[in-house]
Amino acid sequence: MTSIIAFGAYVPRRRLQREAAVSALSWFNAGLGAHGRGERAIAGWDEDAITMAVEAARDCVAEDARQTVRKLILASTSLPYADRQNAGIVKEALNMPDAVGALDVTGSQRAGTSGLIAALESTGGGGAVLCVASERRRAKVASEAELVYGDGAAAVLVGPGPGLADLIGHHSHTVDFADHFRATERPFDYEWEGRWVRDEGYAKIVPAAIGAALEKFGVGADAIDRFVMPAPIRGIDKSVAKAAGIKAEAVQDNLQDRLGTAGCAQPLILLAHALEKAAPGELVLVAAFGQGCDVLLFRVTDTIGTRPTNMGVAGWLDRRKAEDNYVRHLHLAGALTLDGGMRAEADQRTPPSMLYRHRRSLLALVGGRCTKTGTIQFPPSEISVAQNERAIGTQEEYPLAERRARIASFTADSLVYTPDPPGCYGLIEFEGGGRMTVDFTDVDAETLEVGQPMRMMFRIKRNDVDRGFKHYFWKAVPDYRAEA
Amino acid sequence: MASGIKDKVAILGMGCSRFGERWDMDANGLMVEAFLEAIEDAGIDVTQIDAAWLGVGLDTTSIGPSAVPLSVALRLPNIPCTKVENYCASGTESFRGAVYAVASGAADIALAMGVEKLKDTGYGGLPARPRGAFPDATLANSTAPGQFAQIASAYSAKHGIQRDDLKRAIAHVSVKSHANGAKNPKAHLRKPITEEQAVNAPMIAEPLGLFDCCGVSDGAACAIVTTPEIARRLGKTDLVTVKALQVAASNGWEAEGSGWDGSYFHTTRVASARAYKEAGITDPRKEISLTEVHDCFSITELVTMEDLGLSDEGRAVHDVMDGKFDADGTIPCQIDGGLKCFGHPIGASGIRMIYENYLQLLGRAGERQRATPPVTALSHNLGGFPNLNICAVAIVGMH
Numbered sequence: 013m014t015s016i017i018a019f020g021a022y023v024p025r026r027r028l029q030r031e032a033a034v035s036a037l038s039w040f041n042a043g044l045g046a047h048g049r050g051e052r053a054i055a056g057w058d059e060d061a062i063t064m065a066v067e068a069a070r071d072c073v074a075e076d077a078r079q080t081v082r083k084l085i086l087a088s089t090s091l092p093y094a095d096r097q098n099a100g101i102v103k104e105a106l107n108m109p110d111a112v113g114a115l116d117v118t119g120s121q122r123a124g125t126s127g128l129i130a131a132l133e134s135t136g137g138g139g140a141v142l143c144v145a146s147e148r149r150r151a152k153v154a155s156e157a158e159l160v161y162g163d164g165a166a167a168v169l170v171g172p173g174p175g176l177a178d179l180i181g182h183h184s185h186t187v188d189f190a191d192h193f194r195a196t197e198r199p200f201d202y203e204w205e206g207r208w209v210r211d212e213g214y215a216k217i218v219p220a221a222i223g224a225a226l227e228k229f230g231v232g233a234d235a236i237d238r239f240v241m242p243a244p245i246r247g248i249d250k251s252v253a254k255a256a257g258i259k260a261e262a263v264q265d266n267l268q269d270r271l272g273t274a275g276c277a278q279p280l281i282l283l284a285h286a287l288e289k290a291a292p293g294e295l296v297l298v299a300a301f302g303q304g305c306d307v308l309l310f311r312v313t314d315t316i317g318t319r320p321t322n323m324g325v326a327g328w329l330d331r332r333k334a335e336d337n338y339v340r341h342l343h344l345a346g347a348l349t350l351d352g353g354m355r356a357e358a359d360q361r362t363p364p365s366m367l368y369r370h371r372r373s374l375l376a377l378v379g380g381r382c383t384k385t386g387t388i389q390f391p392p393s394e395i396s397v398a399q400n401e402r403a404i405g406t407q408e409e410y411p412l413a414e415r416r417a418r419i420a421s422f423t424a425d426s427l428v429y430t431p432d433p434p435g436c437y438g439l440i441e442f443e444g445g446g447r448m449t450v451d452f453t454d455v456d457a458e459t460l461e462v463g464q465p466m467r468m469m470f471r472i473k474r475n476d477v478d479r480g481f482k483h484y485f486w487k488a489v490p491d492y493r494a495e496a
Numbered sequence: 497m498a499s500g501i502k503d504k505v506a507i508l509g510m511g512c513s514r515f516g517e518r519w520d521m522d523a524n525g526l527m528v529e530a531f532l533e534a535i536e537d538a539g540i541d542v543t544q545i546d547a548a549w550l551g552v553g554l555d556t557t558s559i560g561p562s563a564v565p566l567s568v569a570l571r572l573p574n575i576p577c578t579k580v581e582n583y584c585a586s587g588t589e590s591f592r593g594a595v596y597a598v599a600s601g602a603a604d605i606a607l608a609m610g611v612e613k614l615k616d617t618g619y620g621g622l623p624a625r626p627r628g629a630f631p632d633a634t635l636a637n638s639t640a641p642g643q644f645a646q647i648a649s650a651y652s653a654k655h656g657i658q659r660d661d662l663k664r665a666i667a668h669v670s671v672k673s674h675a676n677g678a679k680n681p682k683a684h685l686r687k688p689i690t691e692e693q694a695v696n697a698p699m700i701a702e703p704l705g706l707f708d709c710c711g712v713s714d715g716a717a718c719a720i721v722t723t724p725e726i727a728r729r730l731g732k733t734d735l736v737t738v739k740a741l742q743v744a745a746s747n748g749w750e751a752e753g754s755g756w757d758g759s760y761f762h763t764t765r766v767a768s769a770r771a772y773k774e775a776g777i778t779d780p781r782k783e784i785s786l787t788e789v790h791d792c793f794s795i796t797e798l799v800t801m802e803d804l805g806l807s808d809e810g811r812a813v814h815d816v817m818d819g820k821f822d823a824d825g826t827i828p829c830q831i832d833g834g835l836k837c838f839g840h841p842i843g844a845s846g847i848r849m850i851y852e853n854y855l856q857l858l859g860r861a862g863e864r865q866r867a868t869p870p871v872t873a874l875s876h877n878l879g880g881f882p883n884l885n886i887c888a889v890a891i892v893g894m895h
Contacts, residue, residue, distance in 0.1 A: 358627065359627070421758035421759075457702065
């Protein structure tokens, strides 16, 4: 039996208030008013599909358990690199051993479920496979997509059971139905008329795939307890369920009003959200539409109630800050260029040779512990930083990413160039030792104080736009799980 | 135990350019302006200089690599020239090179120059650097005001001082320096300000507002040093000699180790303790009559009063508000306006501080002259950030 062993998610903190966008744009496109309800999750300037994947994976798999993962699959249609393995960067940030397989899956809105199917099929021979789906799609200003899309990620760890939910089966249909497309090196989707997508696409392709799948699994549609399907077209999940014979009450919250549709990550986000609420024995059906349809069916096991607490979709949704400044949203989304002044002109090149040399420190935030004095430091060094015992060659690796920290000093800098001023940073001290002066993110400058508990997050530190290179590092955020 | 530098070297002459936004000059011109004053003061010919040092903080925006630009600008007679760089402490580092050359006997007369041309960047504040090296890959995306502003948060938390009380005290620091700078014809900023102006100024890096930050200036300062014996032989009667010259560099403990609480400057405590010992000073509050400290930001000056032992720890706020460091206080600080108002051309600042102390000791400081000329004066020159820096302390006094 192949099972879901663990699951996690990540939703960025800022939520664009759709009404703010609609009121700024309605003079131009009155039709947008139909999408003015609720809010959508928007990634920070320092987040992308890679950083959100890292956070979802951290939410899913504890540090120790990552050592036994055999393969890492990253699914996204908004990967930062066309050629530099994106999953490899996630692997480094998760401090996983080098002896691990890695795979980027992309090219369709089914990438998340197809990645998950690939993961489920890779569990033969033992060992766990981690599938992470993450999406930060760009959308044209004043397009429906700008309001409908959301940013987020989910991670599912699968392996030989027993687990939290057992796989009953999966089934796929592949059809070249170009409801939308995004050409290589084009930033935006080109979408065909929604009525055609609804009537010829969703309404015909998805129920057919579900019917074929359930017949294969030997399960009746009315037995489905939870039906998970993204709904970028309002109500499409309900009408598909009806066409497939699935009970109306089985249709799960599609999160359109709180998160939006996070592309190929959405089916996994919704699956995680459903499992957070699921009871033992329930049947959970996942359907993902995108040039065909993937269908997966899971049976929730008795252990679902004993899983370790994590943030999960519900926790991340509750960690939110409303964004009603539409201009700021455009700027942080890269849709509007504000004049950053000459300070923004500084060369941001990162030498890959330097990055590789220090990848353990820069990507995994591994510090050093002196085996002689116990001193913990970042970064590690040949001669220990301990004041009175300059031990030589005694450092062992000491990962800091999962350690909590407290602010020792801070500022909110209005002079430094950052896309999202003021630049907040300060000296933090890790519980158990170690310190660093580090950027803060997801903070409100006016609430910072000495002693404030913080946690680390993997983020974009600087963006070398001239060369298309993103330099990642860790930043401190207010502790979002103070109780844990 | 080394015998130290005390009284082995005398200042023969000093010069300082006008500081400010010197749109009229590049680094070469500034060096010449400082040099011509210094050599006239020294009363010697350029051919009598045996060796020269040049301190520059940011060579990419100033004069490029090497000390050759110094030799070319001053048309030095092919003597040894050395460029030194230690962040904002480069000026004192240059002075140290010249003083040590004389003390060693390798040179009879040596020259120290510090210069910085900052105002060709096109924007306010210090120049932003390219960021490729490993330290930049982890270092917070920060500016100098932001790095120093952090001291304020840690200091407030440690000593239980309300943010607004500290804000008022650092405002007093700046008001005092503006009042002093107004009397200094070479100063960059010469307008007095009020405490209200300082407190309500636009925020640069919480809690530092515009008036908590020093001037970013162009300028140069120059010293010519020799032995006391040669100085007398050249006709000098009132001699200012070097009493102590100490430098302490961070080794990473503050930034990476544990124990430093972020509220003070470790290297300042180390360097000043060594300097007092070298100068034979046991009670600095009685024996130091004047200070020029590295007031890159008002909070730096306030905390430095404690690190130099001139205020009790946690009490500088009160001493500042009581006027202890005002021009008419018991130990004036920045009587020339300091970095705040005289200005801060990085490489020049350390020598500029010694220049002011030299003038005050000799009673030559004009309108801003301390009524009773001081006997022993200290300068404190800090380069880098609070958690990773180099601190130079120089004490000069009457021989």
